[in-house]
Amino acid sequence: MNLEEYKGVFIFAQQVDNELNSISFELLGKGKDLAADLGAEVTAVLLGSGVKGLADELAVYGADRVILVDDPQLADYRTEPYSHGLAAVINEFKPEILLVGATAIGRDLAPRVSARVATGLTADCTVLEIGDFKEKEKQLLMTRPAFGGNTIATIACPDNRPQMATVRPGVMQKNERKEGAKANLVEFNPGFTPDHKYVEILEVVKTPGEEVDIMDAKFLVSGGRGVGSLEGFALLDDLAEALGGSVSASRAVVDAGWKPKDLQVGQTGKTVRPNVYIAAGISGAIQHLAGMEESDIIIAINKDETAPIFDVADYGVVGDLTKILPLLTKRIQAEKAGKR
Numbered sequence: 001m002n003l004e005e006y007k008g009v010f011i012f013a014q015q016v017d018n019e020l021n022s023i024s025f026e027l028l029g030k031g032k033d034l035a036a037d038l039g040a041e042v043t044a045v046l047l048g049s050g051v052k053g054l055a056d057e058l059a060v061y062g063a064d065r066v067i068l069v070d071d072p073q074l075a076d077y078r079t080e081p082y083s084h085g086l087a088a089v090i091n092e093f094k095p096e097i098l099l100v101g102a103t104a105i106g107r108d109l110a111p112r113v114s115a116r117v118a119t120g121l122t123a124d125c126t127v128l129e130i131g132d133f134k135e136k137e138k139q140l141l142m143t144r145p146a147f148g149g150n151t152i153a154t155i156a157c158p159d160n161r162p163q164m165a166t167v168r169p170g171v172m173q174k175n176e177r178k179e180g181a182k183a184n185l186v187e188f189n190p191g192f193t194p195d196h197k198y199v200e201i202l203e204v205v206k207t208p209g210e211e212v213d214i215m216d217a218k219f220l221v222s223g224g225r226g227v228g229s230l231e232g233f234a235l236l237d238d239l240a241e242a243l244g245g246s247v248s249a250s251r252a253v254v255d256a257g258w259k260p261k262d263l264q265v266g267q268t269g270k271t272v273r274p275n276v277y278i279a280a281g282i283s284g285a286i287q288h289l290a291g292m293e294e295s296d297i298i299i300a301i302n303k304d305e306t307a308p309i310f311d312v313a314d315y316g317v318v319g320d321l322t323k324i325l326p327l328l329t330k331r332i333q334a335e336k337a338g339k340r
């Protein structure tokens, strides 16, 4: 492998049903920073069927170039044709770096592609930067929690290309929209053959998810084991409604079956960055903090004054959440009524 041949930062632009996932814009944001350090361009790789119209949106968020692989075989995500398409793009265009979202699709696609093109992959990165690794300059340094979040590992891939990483949604920042920006569009089709190994999709049944994705909420009222039961969450629902926010939860709550996995914040849940995160009855385990410590304002309510959640909180209330939450809700409702 001649490493010199590999140039530029590529991101996998994930779309489903002809709609780009916001991870694509987050990867473009990070990709831009990395490309600036390397003096390189950012390329978005867009796979799908009838998706050419999405290229402009990728340009608005910072793509200098879009490589489009458009084929009916790519209408719905399936491992085999998508792996073939992305691996073919790598072999043809030789990126130095390739970033993929750590979404359900990205977690399926990236390892398979990395194996096909014989390079390494660092999964679930939270920090990406360009730096020196041993004697080699300008390597991608990929940082991620390891051993259940008890340590942080920084990993490099000095001898193979591309340097591949998956990145958790919600961790990287999007660029500001640059209306009217245009990218250089390159159409490429490596050819797809319907293969007996391909999965045939008979029907797509969508489960009705929560109305608001907790990753988009401005106010989150998050409950932990201290809430005590599913019924106990009524107090959190009331506060979230008064704030115009949503309810989320710790893993203990999800494991207890009180709330669905969709609402879990943390290392094995979602990464959230609301304006205000209220943690009620959550101790603040490192795996939980990994998903919420970037929130603008953190308010912790816990009856144990030594709970680690207070170490990251901007405001802390030591006390029983069953008493404090109704008071907060009442106060906010009164403020709102006063303003009317």
Ligand SMILES: Cc1cc2nc3c(=O)[nH]c(=O)nc-3n(C[C@H](O)[C@H](O)[C@H](O)COP(=O)(O)OP(=O)(O)OC[C@H]3O[C@@H](n4cnc5c(N)ncnc54)[C@H](O)[C@@H]3O)c2cc1C
Pocket (backbone or CB within 6 Å): 148, 149, 223, 224, 225, 226, 227, 249, 250, 251, 252, 253, 264, 265, 266, 267, 268, 269, 270, 280, 281, 282, 283, 284, 285, 286, 287, 288, 291, 301, 302, 303, 304, 307, 319, 320, 321, 322
């Ligand atoms: C590999 C791995 C991945 C993990 N991923 C995640 C993850 O994504 N998200 C996550 O959350 N966890 C995750 N965990 C689990 C994590 O380690 C903790 O076990 C979990 O976060 C604890 O949840 P909790 O804070 O709700 O419960 P607890 O730790 O039991 O804390 C309950 C808190 O409630 C307080 N409390 C009790 N009653 C009241 C009351 N009436 N009023 C006020 N306060 C009260 C208590 O003082 C206590 O601090 C992971 C663990 C591992 C090993």
